[in-house]
Amino acid sequence: xxxxxxxxxxxxxxxxxxxxxxxxxxxxxxxxxxxxxxxxxxxxxxxxxxxxxxxxxxxxxxxxxxxxxxxxxxxxxxxxxxxxxxxxxxxxxxxxxxxxxxxxxxxxxxxxxxxxxxxxxxxxxxxxxxxxxxxxxxxxxxxxxxxxxxxxxxxxxxxxxxxxxxxxxxxxxxxxxxxxxxxxxxxxxxxxxxxxxxxxxxxxxxxxxxxxxxxxxxxxxxxxxxxxxxxxxxxxxxxxxxxxxxxxxxxxxxxxxxxxxxxxxxxxxxxxxxxxxxxxxxxxxxxxxxxxxxxxxxxxx
Amino acid sequence: xxxxxxxxxxxxxxxxxxxxxxxxxxxxxxxxxxxxxxxxxxxxxxxxxxxxxxxxxxxxxxxxxxxxxxxxxxxxxxxxxxxxxxxxxxxxxxxxxxxxxxxxxxxxxxxxxxxxxxxxxxxxxxxxx
Amino acid sequence: xxxxxxxxxxxxxxxxxxxxxxxxxxxxxxxxxxxxxxxxxxxxxxxxxxxxxxxxxxxxxxxxxxxxxxxxxxxxxxxxxxxxxxxxxxxxxxxxx
Numbered sequence: 001x002x003x004x005x006x007x008x009x010x011x012x013x014x015x016x017x018x019x020x021x022x023x024x025x026x027x028x029x030x031x032x033x034x035x036x037x038x039x040x041x042x043x044x045x046x047x048x049x050x051x052x053x054x055x056x057x058x059x060x061x062x063x064x065x066x067x068x069x070x071x072x073x074x075x076x077x078x079x080x081x082x083x084x085x086x087x088x089x090x091x092x093x094x095x096x097x098x099x100x101x102x103x104x105x106x107x108x109x110x111x112x113x114x115x116x117x118x119x120x121x122x123x124x125x126x127x128x129x130x131x132x133x134x135x136x137x138x139x140x141x142x143x144x145x146x147x148x149x150x151x152x153x154x155x156x157x158x159x160x161x162x163x164x165x166x167x168x169x170x171x172x173x174x175x176x177x178x179x180x181x182x183x184x185x186x187x188x189x190x191x192x193x194x195x196x197x198x199x200x201x202x203x204x205x206x207x208x209x210x211x212x213x214x215x216x217x218x219x220x221x222x223x224x225x226x227x228x229x230x231x232x233x234x235x236x237x238x239x240x241x242x243x244x245x246x247x248x249x250x251x252x253x254x255x256x257x258x259x260x261x262x263x264x265x266x267x268x269x270x271x272x273x274x275x276x277x278x279x280x281x282x283x284x285x286x287x288x289x290x291x292x293x294x295x296x297x298x299x300x301x
Numbered sequence: 302x303x304x305x306x307x308x309x310x311x312x313x314x315x316x317x318x319x320x321x322x323x324x325x326x327x328x329x330x331x332x333x334x335x336x337x338x339x340x341x342x343x344x345x346x347x348x349x350x351x352x353x354x355x356x357x358x359x360x361x362x363x364x365x366x367x368x369x370x371x372x373x374x375x376x377x378x379x380x381x382x383x384x385x386x387x388x389x390x391x392x393x394x395x396x397x398x399x400x401x402x403x404x405x406x407x408x409x410x411x412x413x414x415x416x417x418x419x420x421x422x423x424x425x426x427x428x429x430x
Numbered sequence: 431x432x433x434x435x436x437x438x439x440x441x442x443x444x445x446x447x448x449x450x451x452x453x454x455x456x457x458x459x460x461x462x463x464x465x466x467x468x469x470x471x472x473x474x475x476x477x478x479x480x481x482x483x484x485x486x487x488x489x490x491x492x493x494x495x496x497x498x499x500x501x502x503x504x505x506x507x508x509x510x511x512x513x514x515x516x517x518x519x520x521x522x523x524x525x526x527x
Binding site: 313314317320321324325327328332334336337339340341343344347350351354355357358362363364366380385388389392393396399400403406407410416 | 435436439442443446447449450455458459462465466469472473476477478479480481484485488489492493496497499500501503504
Binding site: 059067071077078079092095096097106107108109113120124127131138139194199265266285292296 | 305308309311312313314315316319320322323324326327330331355356357358359360364365366367368370373374375376379381382383384385386387389390392393394397398400401403404405407408419423
């Protein structure tokens, strides 16, 4: 690779990292980044503040007009709680009457979103994955973009290894955390028999991990959940969900037989593929929620 | 007039959803603080979810969890399960969007040292880099 | 029953108004947390237990925690810059003495 190509490749990677990629000396780059915006244009601010009262009055008037128009619409919509609404048609009748025979799950809503409308749920998991990736891109600290000033700030406020010395909090968390984790696993595993499912159970698990990390320091969570495990769980769960979905859609749509054993409704091992999907989605959601917390508070996991 | 009021009372959930939506829209558009804008966004989301779920409720029927496995479930005992499924997806998407928007706010603060949009716009016009 | 519904819906609107109109950002986030908890109870009234569990875990738990973390990062950077200016000012005064 001749030198100009190498420079272009380096420029591309610098651009991806958000650094200055046009030709500048490193001193100029650092000086420009460290410069604080000294004074702002006062003319624009004054002009805005002069019109702020009028702006908010017009805004309030606009919102009141919107509320009046929408209320007129709401009064003419089908009434609340009416069994003869147009929304209660043969689709919901089919889901209720043949739901437990075709999906095997006692929780009709959970069975519906994981077998009849499984595409929507896969899109939702993808949105969660995408949000975690975008937050990682924006907030992750690595060697290249951490200045010594950032490190000083983190250590001076104790945010890097946050530990709470309060005895009441530590005792309460020691008593509360096992119950919370157990409830999270229960809601995740029993998503086809009782209300809940993958998302609720995963959120409860993620919340439990956040609590543990806040009280006992992030090193305590890093013992069993580090960055490699996070990436592995996130990618493997979504990929397995995608493969199950491909199999299900290609054999189960259009009335084809998909050969997944449904079991006796009411047992824990029943409803075919719904319980594994709940477990996969729950673990992915728990990892994502803990990743949000870790990236916001420290910038790394 | 009393007819209008009694219909409004019957539609109380949708009416509250309309009010919350308008409050959220006011905060999203006319408040210069970025965090208040995001709170307004979340209020609008909550209003829409309440409107969808109240469209699925039927008077006198219970939640769609089957407890009696001997008989086929009849339509007369359960509410409409479809809007509940839609809102479940919506709640998760709402928290994803909130997390991403808050990460953007943190990065904006690092660059401009303020969260007030009018100051940020003035700084941008001035060409502060 | 109607009284309970009126109470809950009125509390929702009051929380929303407080969140939007108050000056302080911390009060906004706390009232938004109360808004989420009352929404969770309303989902139970509308016979949707899946939504109640999810809203309680996600809205009143994770979302509010993220808002507080953002607030901490914003104030923290502000405080540390002010602290640096104080230090520089004090060092300048002592140098001049």
